[in-house]
Amino acid sequence: MATLQKIRAKGPLLVIVIGLALFAFIAEEAMRSIQSASNESKQQVGEIYGERISVHEFQNLVDEYAEVVKFTSGNSALNDQQLTQLRDQVWNTYVNNKLxxxxxxxxxxTVTDTEIQSIISEGNSPILMQTPFRNEQTGRFDANVLKKFLTDYExxxxKSEQMPAEYMDYYNSLYKFWMFIEKTLRQESLAQKYQVLLSKAMLGNKIIDKAAFEARTNESDIIMAAVPxxxxxxxxxxxEESDLKAKYNELKERFKQTAxxxxxxxxxxxxxxxxxxKAALDKDMAETATALAAGGDIAKIFRExxxxxxxxxxxxxxNIFPNDIASQLDSMAVGQMKxxxxxxxxxTMNIIKVINKISAPDSIQLRQIQVAGADMNAIQKTADSIMTALHNGVAFDSIAKKYNQTGEKTWITSRNYEGAPLDGxxxxxxxxxxxxxxxxxxxIDFTQGCIIAQVTDRRAMINKYDVAVIKCPIEFSK
Structure with a gap:
C-alpha cells in the first residue's frame, strides 16, 4: 500500500516523463522520415511529368551511351570533356523522348514491332547506315547480314565457354550496340509520327484559304506617293510620353512571355x-621519344x-590517323622517327615512328569452321581431323554442314578492325x-578454342603501316 501511495504521489511527474519519452520517440521517427525524404531527393536527377529519374538510372543511360561511343570510335575510354558532353547529350535526349x-x-x-521490322527490312533509315551490318558490295545496310549476326550470336x-573470351566480348559489345540502335529506331519513329501528325494538323481554315485565293486572283490599281x-x-x-505609353499598351500582348x-x-x-x-609535357614527351628510339616495349610506352x-x-x-599524321607517313622511311x-x-605535341611498311589487302573473303569440344584436347583432335579431310580434297562446305555450320563466305575489310583495340x-x-x-x-588456335579458316579472295592491295603515333594535348593541370 505504501508503494502504491508513493506512485500516486509521483503520478504527475510520471505522466510528464512518459509524455516526454513518447514525444522523443515520435520526434526521432519524424526526423528519420525527413532525413530519408531528403536523402531520396538528393538521389533524384530530375523530374519530367511527375516521373522522377534517379542518379542510378541516369548513370545507366550514360554508361549505355558511353559504350556505344567507345564501340563506334574504337576508344577504350573517354576523357573528362567527352564524358561531360555525353552527360548533357544523354539528358537532352532523355527529356526530348519523354516529352x-x-x-x-x-x-x-505507338510504334509496333511490325513497323520496326519493316524499317529494318527496307534498310533506308540513316541510323541503320551507322551500323556495321552492311553489304560489302553495295555499302548499304543489309538486313540479311543483321539476321545472320543475331543467329550466330544466339x-x-x-557454347560461350568454348569460344575465345575476346571473341565473345566483341560479339557481346556488338549485340548491345544493336539493342541501342533498335531502341533509337523506335524513339525516332515515334518522334516522326508525332511530327507528321502535327504538320498535318496545321492546315488553313476557310478564312485563310479565301484570303489566299483573293490575293492570287483579285487585282487592284493603286496610285501611291512615297515620302522617304x-x-x-x-x-x-x-x-510625347503619352504616345509611347499608348503604343506600348497597343502592342504589349506581343511581348508577353508565358515561360x-x-x-x-x-x-x-x-x-x-x-x-x-607545357614544360612538364615537354619533359614527358622527351622521355617517351628516348624510350621509342631505344626500341622499348611500345605497348608499355603508350600506356604511360x-x-x-x-x-x-x-x-x-x-586513313585511320588524323590528317596531320597521315600526310607524313608516305614520306617517312622505315625506322624513321620525328x-x-x-x-x-x-x-598537341606529337611523336611519329614508322616501324614497318607492307602491302596488304584492304578486303579479305574467307569462310570458317568453329571447332568445339569438351576440352582443348578434344578440340585439337577434331581440328586435326578436319584439316586432314580438307587436305584429302573433301569440300569445305560439306565439312561445315557436318558440324552444323554454313561455311558461308564473308568479307572482312580494314574498316572492320582498324582503329579498334586488338590484342590476344x-x-x-x-x-x-x-x-x-x-x-x-x-x-588458328585460340586460348579456349580453335577455328579452321580458309581465305577465298583478296582485293585492293594498299600500303599499310606499323607506326607508333603518340599525340598528347597540351592541357592545363587539374
Missing part, C-alpha cells in the same frame, strides 16, 4: 595551360604516355588471315 512519349500517349500514337551464347524618311527633319517630329525567364550575368574565362604545364591514339601492332592504312613537335591544328586472340586471328594467300587453309 514526345507523353504527347504520343495522349494522342494514342548460337554462340549456348530621310526627307523629314528629326526636329519636326515630336513624340519564366532569368537575367543571368556570367564571366567566361578561357583556361590555358601554364608554362609549367597518355596518347589519344591507340597503338596496334597490326599494320593499318593511313621527335616531339607541336601541331597548332589540335594543340583477336590480333592473332586478323594477323593470320591477312598473311594467308588465296585458297590457303589454316588452323
Amino acid at each position: 514526345i512519349e507523353h504527347e504520343a500517349e495522349e494522342l494514342g500514337l 548460337g554462340m551464347k549456348t 524618311y530621310s526627307t523629314i527633319n528629326d526636329k519636326d517630329i515630336k513624340v 519564366e525567364s532569368r537575367d543571368i550575368k556570367f564571366i567566361d574565362v578561357q583556361v590555358k595551360a601554364s608554362a609549367a604545364d 604516355s597518355g596518347s589519344t591514339i591507340n597503338y596496334s601492332p597490326l599494320p593499318v592504312s593511313k 621527335a616531339p613537335y607541336y601541331y597548332a591544328g589540335d594543340n 586472340d583477336n590480333l592473332k586471328f586478323i594477323k593470320t588471315i591477312t598473311n594467308m594467300p588465296v585458297n590457303a587453309t589454316e588452323k
Whole structure:
C-alpha cells in the first residue's frame, strides 16, 4: 500500500516523463522520415511529368551511351570533356523522348514491332547506315547480314565457354550496340509520327484559304506617293510620353512571355595551360621519344604516355590517323622517327615512328569452321581431323554442314578492325588471315578454342603501316 501511495504521489511527474519519452520517440521517427525524404531527393536527377529519374538510372543511360561511343570510335575510354558532353547529350535526349512519349500517349500514337521490322527490312533509315551490318558490295545496310549476326550470336551464347573470351566480348559489345540502335529506331519513329501528325494538323481554315485565293486572283490599281524618311527633319517630329505609353499598351500582348525567364550575368574565362604545364609535357614527351628510339616495349610506352591514339601492332592504312599524321607517313622511311613537335591544328605535341611498311589487302573473303569440344584436347583432335579431310580434297562446305555450320563466305575489310583495340586472340586471328594467300587453309588456335579458316579472295592491295603515333594535348593541370 505504501508503494502504491508513493506512485500516486509521483503520478504527475510520471505522466510528464512518459509524455516526454513518447514525444522523443515520435520526434526521432519524424526526423528519420525527413532525413530519408531528403536523402531520396538528393538521389533524384530530375523530374519530367511527375516521373522522377534517379542518379542510378541516369548513370545507366550514360554508361549505355558511353559504350556505344567507345564501340563506334574504337576508344577504350573517354576523357573528362567527352564524358561531360555525353552527360548533357544523354539528358537532352532523355527529356526530348519523354516529352514526345507523353504527347504520343495522349494522342494514342505507338510504334509496333511490325513497323520496326519493316524499317529494318527496307534498310533506308540513316541510323541503320551507322551500323556495321552492311553489304560489302553495295555499302548499304543489309538486313540479311543483321539476321545472320543475331543467329550466330544466339548460337554462340549456348557454347560461350568454348569460344575465345575476346571473341565473345566483341560479339557481346556488338549485340548491345544493336539493342541501342533498335531502341533509337523506335524513339525516332515515334518522334516522326508525332511530327507528321502535327504538320498535318496545321492546315488553313476557310478564312485563310479565301484570303489566299483573293490575293492570287483579285487585282487592284493603286496610285501611291512615297515620302522617304530621310526627307523629314528629326526636329519636326515630336513624340510625347503619352504616345509611347499608348503604343506600348497597343502592342504589349506581343511581348508577353508565358515561360519564366532569368537575367543571368556570367564571366567566361578561357583556361590555358601554364608554362609549367607545357614544360612538364615537354619533359614527358622527351622521355617517351628516348624510350621509342631505344626500341622499348611500345605497348608499355603508350600506356604511360597518355596518347589519344591507340597503338596496334597490326599494320593499318593511313586513313585511320588524323590528317596531320597521315600526310607524313608516305614520306617517312622505315625506322624513321620525328621527335616531339607541336601541331597548332589540335594543340598537341606529337611523336611519329614508322616501324614497318607492307602491302596488304584492304578486303579479305574467307569462310570458317568453329571447332568445339569438351576440352582443348578434344578440340585439337577434331581440328586435326578436319584439316586432314580438307587436305584429302573433301569440300569445305560439306565439312561445315557436318558440324552444323554454313561455311558461308564473308568479307572482312580494314574498316572492320582498324582503329579498334586488338590484342590476344583477336590480333592473332586478323594477323593470320591477312598473311594467308588465296585458297590457303589454316588452323588458328585460340586460348579456349580453335577455328579452321580458309581465305577465298583478296582485293585492293594498299600500303599499310606499323607506326607508333603518340599525340598528347597540351592541357592545363587539374
